Amino acid sequence: MIIRHMCVVIPPLPKNSFMKIYIMKQQMRQAKRVNYLDEHLNCLFYNGNPEIGFRHLTLQKGKTWCELSAKNNYFFFLLEGALIVDFNECVGYEVGKGEMIYLPRSADFKIFAKESADLIILSYGIPVQLCDKLSLSQLGAFITDFKYEFKSLDIRVPLDTFLKLLVKYLDSGMSCQHMHELKQKELFLILRAYYTKEEKVNFFYHSIAASLTFKDKVMGVYLEARTVQELADKCGYGLKTFQRLFYSCFSEVPSKWLMKQKAQHVKARLLDRDIPIKVILDEFGFSTYANFCNYCKRYVGDTPRNIRESVTLGFRK
Numbered sequence: 417m418i419i420r421h422m423c424v425v426i427p428p429l430p431k432n433s434f435m436k437i438y439i440m441k442q443q444m445r446q447a448k449r450v451n452y453l454d455e456h457l458n459c460l461f462y463n464g465n466p467e468i469g470f471r472h473l474t475l476q477k478g479k480t481w482c483e484l485s486a487k488n489n490y491f492f493f494l495l496e497g498a499l500i501v502d503f504n505e506c507v508g509y510e511v512g513k514g515e516m517i518y519l520p521r522s523a524d525f526k527i528f529a530k531e532s533a534d535l536i537i538l539s540y541g542i543p544v545q546l547c548d549k550l551s552l553s554q555l556g557a558f559i560t561d562f563k564y565e566f567k568s569l570d571i572r573v574p575l576d577t578f579l580k581l582l583v584k585y586l587d588s589g590m591s592c593q594h595m596h597e598l599k600q601k602e603l604f605l606i607l608r609a610y611y612t613k614e615e616k617v618n619f620f621y622h623s624i625a626a627s628l629t630f631k632d633k634v635m636g637v638y639l640e641a642r643t644v645q646e647l648a649d650k651c652g653y654g655l656k657t658f659q660r661l662f663y664s665c666f667s668e669v670p671s672k673w674l675m676k677q678k679a680q681h682v683k684a685r686l687l688d689r690d691i692p693i694k695v696i697l698d699e700f701g702f703s704t705y706a707n708f709c710n711y712c713k714r715y716v717g718d719t720p721r722n723i724r725e726s727v728t729l730g731f732r733k
Contacts, residue, residue: 450588460687462591469596471537472586475499481527488539489623490519491603493571493579497533502526506566514576515568520622536579536586540600541635555624558617569619575606631665638677642701644670679715686712686723693720 463469467488475481475497492499492511499511503525510530511517519525521541571579582599607616617624633651641647647670648658662670678700685696693705702708705720712720 450590453589457589459592463593463596468540469538469591469593470582470586470599471535471539472583473535473537475527475529475533475535477529477532479529481529487521488541489521491536491538492517492519492527493536493538495534495536495579495583497535498530499533500528500530502528503566509566509568511568514571516571517568518619518623523622536582538600538603555613555617555620558613562617562621564618564621567618569611569615572610575603575610578602578606630661634662634665638674639681641674644674647674675715682712683716683723686716686720687726689724693724696720 477497493516494511494513496513498513501509501511501517503509503517503519504523578599585595585599611619630651634647637650638647641650644659645655648655651658653661659670662668662673666673682696682700685691685699686693693708697703697705697708700708702711709719712718712723716723718726
């Protein structure tokens with residue numbers, strides 16, 4: 417019988433920029449710091465303690481992991497130590513050094529440190545978009561007659577090298593949202609290339625296509641759709657059925673929701689000064705700058721130029 421002791425909860429950092437900088441400086445391990453750390457910590461795209469992203473932490477012997485959010489999926493990469501995992505009906509599963517486990521959203525789980533554990537944790541809602549060949553949905557065909565068993569996978573080459581470099585990034589204070597997205601993509605590329613389909617089917621059993629919810633499907637493909645009809649097609653529904661299910665799930669008609677999402681993405685791209693306006697026009701299908709300017713004034717709230725100039729030295733005015 418395992419006696420649960422203290423519960424480790426990683427709270428979100430204060431939103432106040434000064435406090436965020438102070439806490440991060442105090443918490444960083446003795447690793448080489450990134451240059452211009454204060455600028456990095458104050459960037460619009462900085463993610464100090466991401467609910468979505470990678471974390472490097474130590475779970476002390478005798479303590480139990482508790483996570484406040486039930487909305488995310490989790491990877492646990494065990495670099496050192498030993499864990500005892502309770503996952504749904506599987507109780508007392510031991511994970512050792514050099515192994516990883518995957519825990520899907522809304523699962524009932526506890527993680528107990530049998531020995532002090534050096535961990536990298538990845539939490540995410542919807543996987544970052546990759547090509548179809550790398551999508552978990554492609555593994556759905558292998559589920560038929562498949563006998564699922566909760567178990568870990570070994571951290572093999574080159575995943576071990578990937579994790580070592582990731583530790584250096586995280587310990588030095590690098591926590592850019594773009595970095596988290598790129599490393600998540602790289603992780604799935606490694607899984608695609610160096611693990612068998614049978615291994616991945618068992619590992620991701622609860623998250624592949626056959627068990628995806630309607631909302632998961634929408635969130636996974638909406639960036640590729642410019643109309644409600646295209647979105648319905650990509651989700652595999654007729655238009656009327658899709659509209660009914662969408663309103664039931666999102667409490668909003670899909671056309672209005674798509675417009676809001678597009679406006680948010682357009683604004684985010686405009687706030688990135690490294691992206692030329694012409695690239696944004698092409699990306700979102702605007703034929704002329706005049707059309708794009710009218711769209712921004714109506715749906716984003718200002719002209720493209722004013723939106724872009726609202727960012728000064730990493731701060732919004």
